[in-house]
Amino acid sequence: MGRILAIDFGKKRTGIAVTDELQIIASGLTTVATDDLLSFLQEYVRKEKVELFVIGEPKQMNNTESESEQYIQPFLTSLQQKFPNIPVERVDERFTSKMAFQTMIDSGLNKKQRRNKALVDEISATIILQSYLYNK
Structure with a gap:
């Protein structure tokens, strides 16, 4: 597996999370500059076997596409060209940033630590992955 x-x-930063090889536990991996995302993924896939990409799907409250989807679509095209053998699934990412922030509060992080947007992105990716694992 x-x-x-x-x-x-x-647009600026991208949070990344991964499962263990048995696909049981979701863990935050890192946050990378979005401009460096594809090269980061190439290096990661070279070292680790990745079976599936799960990408957050931003939606409005009325279930329509969010504005950010216009930035994600070109990335998805590039991702599928670079990794044609790795399937992509989308997961609704509504509220993940708020959930990530609450997770930081619940974990006892102080205000300065909670302002770390890179950490919020990484935790958001973990929540997206946990949601996928729970619903698969």
Whole structure:
């Protein structure tokens, strides 16, 4: 079995989370500059077997596409061209940033630590991945 890698795509930064090889536990991996995302993924896939990409799907409250989807679509095209043998699934990412922030509060992080947007993105990717694992 390979890992499942989740991506919380952002214009500037992208949070990344992965499962263990048995696809049981979701863990935050890192946050990378979005401009470096494809090269980061190439390097990661070279070292680790990735079975599936799970990408957050931003939606409005009325279930329509969010504005950010316009930035994600070109990335999805590039991702599928670079990794044609790795399938992509989308997961509704509504509220993941709020859930990530609450997770930081519940974990006892102080205000300065909670302002770390890269950590919020990584935790959001983990929540997206946990949601996928729970619903698969």
